[in-house]
Amino acid sequence: MTTHRIRVGIDVGGTFTDAVAVDATTLELLGQVKVPTSHHHEDGVAHGIVEALGRLLEQTGNAPDDVAFLAHGTTQATNALLEGDVATVGLIGIGTGPGAALTRKLASLSKLELTPGKRLPLAYAHVGDPDDAAAVRRAVDEVVRGGAEVLVATQPFSVDRPEGEEAVLDAARGRGLPMTAAHRITSLYGLRKRTRTAVVNAAILPRMLATADLVDASITKAGVTSPLMVMRCDGGVMSLDEMRRRPLLTVLSGPAAGVAGALMQERISEGLFLETGGTSTDISVVRRGRVAVRHATILGKTSYLSALDVRTVGVGGGSMVRTDGAKVTAVGPRSAHIAGLPYACFATAADLAGAKLATVRPMDGDPADYAVVDAAGGRFAITMTCAANALGRVPEGDFARSDQAVAKAAIAPLAAALGVDVATAAARVLDAGTGQVKAVVDAMIGDYRLDKDTAVLVGGGGGAASVTPHLAAVSGQEGRIARHNEVISPIGVALALVREQIERIIPGAGQEQILAVRAEAEQAVIAQGAAADGVEVEVTVDPQTNTVRAVATGASELRTQDRSHRADDGERLRAAAASFKTDPGEVRVLATTASHTVYGTEVHHRFRADRHPVRVVDADGVVRLHAPDARVETTTVGAAPQVLASLVDESTSYGDGGVRAPALRLLIGSRIADLSGVLDPQPLLALARGELGTRAAAEPVVAVVEART
Structure with a gap:
């Protein structure tokens, strides 16, 4: 049953x-609801947020105190960097001797290009002794005279010895300027990259602080008592206080909202999310139930900002068709929106009377091969959406649905020029457009080693139907359009989990150090409002870079879904069989918990060992874990340490590449604890003990173990 509480x-x-x-x-x-973004209001985007909230509460009949969770995603930080609308940064370098020379070179960060012809405004000053308060004040005076509106302190090795940066901030505190230290933004080594990340963060800090204060005050005034959360660029949300500290985490967060929606609403465990708008398609990966992230490139340089790995293709629902009169040569990158033309498929039959094919140059410098139809109602663009509607690829009720007969009439002049029927012409249009998308999809499947047979394609955004269904059809992959695809981004914001990532470079990290990084990530999300008993932490240890990374996620309040729509045994079995691409009769149940069922089958090979693929299916009938060849053991919390030690020992490999413990995942209660990122057996077992820590000795535990080749 529903409640009056809303997210x-x-x-x-x-x-x-x-x-x-x-x-x-x-x-x-x-x-x-949809309202115009209020860029030019005296309260900025905060006004539009409150207006949207008010209309939403009126529409649903809810009161402000019914709001259990409120989060917003914003492109403000991204736009500030793209437009060069940033504050002047006062950078205070610290150090004496050889280290001072390296620090002084950081003044060249003023050469970072924001937009063509516009560089990052930065004033640099140096102090030798950070404990010399008078010298620090003189340095602050120097950068303030240079226009500084925000301060950054940086020193070599501050990750290990932050006292110098903190001393500079303490001495500068009386100036009333926003300030930060490089070690507070990232704890990774590399003076220049760490400082560059901190400086870019600082450049947007004053503007983002002002917006945060306005939004916070406006939401409070509207009567909402739940804490306000903000979308991060890695698919999670953070508290407003955390955003005030690290606004850079909101840069590139636009695509993250959509994939968060796909992850939480569509329950993707392995696949690709394609968010298609009018002009482009953003493609991102979900692997083993988590979004794929990497260190982002900002202002043309790599940073220590972990952001969604999203790749953009210039093909969307409004992308225009290009032709040489004999064939479809390409689709895009120009769209009907840029050309200022309506989509032909959204015209009326009368508008398209007497339609004739013509080609145009959408903008100066463009080739003059973009197809349009000139008809009784004027000039119209032939788009990907027109072709999808002509082939019946757009579902009823979809945002982009048009009358199929009108769509066919829109394609007919092109078909006549090509000497083919309408269906063939429409297919060639979609082939040209989705071919560009498919190239990127195939590359990402390879990069992340996804199983192409099980990776699902999920389309979101208003233009989803113009790309995803046809791509699925031609590639042979499973594909679907997300429910409520036109609002998948705000749904993702509403459903996103609180997230925090802690990274440390620790050569030869032992289990105590790894557990400490894990605990720091867990406490960080709890401090931001995540319920302690629902936090999941994924730990990865990279022996090549000595990086220990812990990613913690948790809900800001425990969500209890409606139990009336759970999948029965038959539905779960069929979901597993479909994922295995085999008959249900070939699938057997290997283990069960209250929340998951583990299924297995066998794949026989003539010339090599048999494989034992495993699928973990949740109570909704969603495959949450794919393992191509795994061993499954059921034990209890009390017996688990000994059982796991034996399993890990038996499955650990030794070779020229060093010791490689198996990929271990534990099913405990409602959770899947993923410990596959740790290669050293002892820290792996220590983390496993930590996952079992406070649970009853008799509680069942299922271990899924994959030996690494």
Whole structure:
């Protein structure tokens, strides 16, 4: 049953602000509104956020105190960097001797290009002794005279010895300027990259602080008592206080909202999310139930900002067709929106009377081969959406659905020029457009070693139907359009989990150090409001870079979904069989917990050892874990340490590459604890003991163990 409690997600875009209300129990979409983004209001985007919230509450009949969770995503930080609308940074370098020369070179960060012809405004000053308060004050005076609106302190090796940077901030505190230290932004080594990341963060800090204060005050004034959360660029959300400290985490967060929606609403465990708008498609990866992230490139340089690995292709629902009169040569990158033309498929039959094919040059410098139709109602663009509708690829009720007969009439002049029927012409248009997308999809499948047979394609965004269904058809992969695809981004904001990532470079990290990094990540999300008993932490140890990384996620309040729509045994079995691509009769149950069922089958090979693929299916019938060849053991919390020690010992490999413990995952209660990122057996077993820590000795535990080749 539903409750009156709701989760609200607000996505602040460049043109519109979209907001949705989701039932906090069933996660059902209850309402959605769209208002113009209020860039030019005296309260900035905060005004549009509050306006959207007010309309949403009115639409759903909820009161402000019914809001259990409120989060917003914003492109403000990204736009500030793209437009060069940033504050002047006062950078104070610290050090004496040889280290001082390296630090003084950081003054060259003023050469970072924001936009063509516009560089990062930066004033640099140096202090030898950070404990010399008078010298620090003189350095602050120097950068303030240079226009500094925000301060950054940086020193070599501050990750290990932060006292110098902190001393500079203490001495500068009376100036009333926002300030930060490089070690507070990232704890990774590399003076220049660490400082560059901190400086870019500082450049957007004053503007983001002002916006945060306005949004916070406006939401409080509206009567909402739940804490306000902000979308991060890695698919999670953070507290407003954390955003005030590290606004850089909101840069590149636009695509993250959509993939968060796909992850939480569509329950993807392995696949690709394609968010298609009018002009482009953003492609991202979900692997083993988690979004793929990497260190982002900002202002043309790599940073220590972990952001969604999203790759953009210039093909969207409004992308225009290009032709040489004999064949379809390409689709895009120009769209109907850029050309200022309506989509032909959204015209009326009368508008398209007497339609003739013509080609145009959408913008100066473009080739003059973009196809349009000139008809009784004017000039119209032939787009990917027109072709998808002509082939019946757009589902009923979809945002991009048009009358199929009109869509066919829109394609007919092109078909006549090509000497083919309408269906063939439409297919050639979609082939040209999705071919560009497929190249990127195939590359990402290879990069992340996804199993192409099980990786699902999920389309989101208003233009999803113009790309995903056809791509799935031609590639032979499973594909679907996300429910409520046109508002998948604000849904993602509403459903996103609190997330924190802690990275440390620790040569030869032992189990105590690894456990300490894990605990730091766990406490960070709890401090931001995540319920302690629902936090999951994934730990990865990279022996090549000596990086220990812990990613913690958790819900800001425990969500209890409606139990009335759970999959029965038959549905779960069929889901597993479909994932294995085999008959249900060939699948057997290997283990069960209250929340998951583990299925296995056998794959026989003539010339090599048999494989034992495993699938873990949750109570909704969603495959949450794919293992191509694994061993499954059921034990209890009390017996687990000894059982796991034996399993790990038996499955650990030794070779020229060193010791490689197996990939271990534990099913405990409602969770899948993924410990596969640790290669050393002893820290792996220590982490496993930590996962079992406070649970009852008789509670069942299922171990899924994959030996590494």
